[in-house]
Structures are given as C-alpha cells and as structure tokens.
Amino acid sequence: MKLNCDLGESFGQYSLGCDEQAMAIIDMANIACGFHASDPNVMAHTLSLAKLHNVEIGAHPSYPDRQGFGRRSMQLSTTELTNLLHYQIATLEGMAKVKGLSLSYVKPHGALYNDMMANSELLTTIANAIASYPCELKLMVLSKVDNSQVTRIAELAGIELLFEVFADRQYNPDGSLVSRNLAGAVHNETKLLEQVSEIKQFGTITTRDGGKLTLQCDSLCVHGDNPSAIAQITKIKQLLAEHG
Template sequence: MNRKLLINCDLGEGYGPWRMGDDALVMPLIDQASLACGFHAGDPLIMRSGVALALQNGVQIGAHPSYPDLQGFGRRHLSCTPDEVEALLLYQLGALDAFCRAAGSAVAYVKPHGALYNDLVRDDELLRAVLRACAAFRHGLPLMVQALADNTRERRLAEEYAVPLLFEAFADRAYLADGRLAPRRLPGALHTDVGVILEQALAIARGEAFADIDGKPLRLVADSLCVHGDNPEALAVLRRLRAALDGA
C-alpha cells in the first residue's frame, strides 16, 4: 500500500442556513480539506468554522475557489478571461487566508472547483492564469490539478511559474480513457456503491489499474485522493479507506 497517498475532501460547501455533508464527522478521517471560498458555496461564518475544524484535527487547509456561480454550485462554465480568472483566484485566496491567519495558520494549497477545475485541463491560458495567481499570492504555494494518463502539459506550464503541483485522483468518479473525469451528464459518472468506490480508491493507492467508464484499464499516479463530501456514502468510504491506508 502506498501510505504517502493523502485523502482530501471538498468541505465548507454550505451557505447560510443550508448545509451540505457532515464536515465534523469527515474531518478526522482526512489529511486535506479543500474549503469553499464563497463563490460556489461557503460564507464567512462557514469559512471560519471550517478553518477551526481543520486545525483542531491537524488537517491541511486548501482553498477551493471557483467561478462566481452560487446558483449553479460552480459547475457551469463561465466565459471569463484569463485576467478575470487570475483576479477571481486572488480574491478568494485572500478571503480564506484571512481566516487562516486569524487562527495562526495559512492556506496550504489551492484546488480549483467544478467547471473551473475541468476547464484547466483543456485551456492553457486559464491554467496559466491560475498558476500566476498561485505564484503571486505566495511563492511555493502548490496547485492541485487532475492526475491524467499524461500530465506533461501541466508540469511544463507549472515550471514556467515555479508552482509546485499536487496531482489528484477521485475515488467516487468515473474516468474517460485519457484520465479526464467522465462528464456528470453521463450515466455512471458518479459512483455511489461503497464497494466500487473503495475498490477504485485502493487500486489508485496501490498504483494499480482500475476500470474506466468503458471498462478498460486505466492507471493514474496521484499525490492525493478525493472523496466528495456530498457523496451520500462519503463517511462509509472514508472510514474504510482511512483504515486501509493506515494499515489497520
């Protein structure tokens, strides 16, 4: 088992009186918490409580910025220019980092959310904009990007800005043959069976191949493994995955 593989979860994704997932139960089971920064979910009180909860559990705090799309939960593509994306990133990073600094900590990494995350896979200029924002915000601030069958492009662009990369794989999402996530509109794009999710997660952790959406073998090399906090089976998966990675 590859014990260096970290577990991350997207958290703090409520808004006002609405809550999504159970952050308090999830947080002790993960290594990295990607906290919403107010543009797809989250608000000042939720951001502050998310930071406090992460620090109580010794969990790294990541910024989870998105397109400004509360109504669509950040899952809709917006035609933002690279300059706009760079500014949006800096704005959201600054907001979350303020709560981190007030608690004696700092944002540890950046993981774009939803449509923005997916757009970075295919748009060099948007990826450059996000890399510029990371580099400008703090030297050495890592950017979390999708682990693909071939990440040569991401490594090359990140080197231009001296931004470290963290490669992420997903336990509860189906994949296309090239390692891109299967679009949510496709049947079977989101895994909901605990056995299937755990099997895929452990295959990634061991560096083994698992089945893509067409049943063909796919192997990904990742630094961090995501289990979505809003998945109804998240807690069951995380408990079993944590035990497996810790060798329990």
C-alpha cells in the first residue's frame, strides 16, 4: 500500500509544509501545478526531492484559485476545464523532463477533487482530458463502497484509476468523507493509526456510525504540512511495515 502526499505548495517567500521530511518517507508525491500554489522554483525543488528519494510523481491540478488555495468551486465549460488541466499537467511534465523524471498519474486538488467525485459529468471531462493528454497517465480518485460508475467512466475514456483512502478522515456509511465541519471528522493520532491498521489487516474502515466499509485501496493519503504530521507519517510507515 503506497503513501501519497500533497507537496510543492509553497510560493515565493511563503513556505508551506515539510516537503524535505515528507518526501523521504512517502511513495507518491502529488505536486502542485501553480494554480492553487507553487511557482517555478518550488516545482523544480520539489521534483529534485522526488528524484533524490525515488518517489513516484503525479500532477496535482486545481481550479485557478490561489487566494482560496483551490478550495472554492468554479463553474467551467468542458473546453475551459480541459485546457486548464492540460496546461497544468504540461507545466509539471515539462519541468519533470528537465530532471529526467516522468509523471505517472493525476490527482485533482481541493474543490476540483470533491466536485469530480460528486459530479459524473465533471469526472467524465477530467477523465477525457487525461486520456487526450499525449502520455499515459492514471487518475487518482476517492475509493467508495460502489466504484462502478467511476470505473465505467474511466473505461470509456480508456484510462486507469488509482483508488485512494484517507488515513486521517472519518467516513460516512456510503464511503464519502465526513464533513470537516463536524466534530471527529479528522482523526487524532490514535484514531488515525487504528484506521490504518484496520485497512491494512482487514481492508475495512469503521464508519462514523460504527459500521464497516470494505474499500479498495491502492494508495493511502497522508499529510506532511507540519512536524506532527511528519511524525504521523513515520508511524504509519512503520505500522504498514509491521503488517507486511
């Protein structure tokens, strides 16, 4: 089970996250493409870190929303969104080639990710945009109880999917994430490690109402935005190693 993490989200003189420490632990880096965070220097540095630690890299495109950190939804036409995705992916891919690296997947950021999982038409646009990009890329999506619609859209577009599960988030019975506005939506360290252990050993997650979900998990999403988060990633890595 691979660990993925959002990285490269600093900008200019503003430093965000503990990229150097996180990159040494994770397996997959979702790298910001400039529309919610990052700049050319940050991208280049993040890619260098990925190369140093042999970490798989993916594009982390967003709505054009730097002020809102990509967390605000936007109404875009199919053409606008397709061009927006191609522009961001191409930017990161070009800089990756300079470093001798290749992209392997795309994970939309923030509101774009949430909107994609809630709107099949938007997901179809994103899948088709990735399919029409001139290199083979997978799409990372939220794993749910029923992945049939997402799988069907990907098959029609001719792309592969990566299903992710969140290590630190509480789940609803349908496999969606509990709103951050509700108490307990983000697990403390004890609950986080319990959830990771359950996923690894049994392939299940205990939901907010105490039920059990069986979720496909190709990758586990972790966070590296502060020293405490880095300590948690380290413990997660150790826990996964212990369970083989």
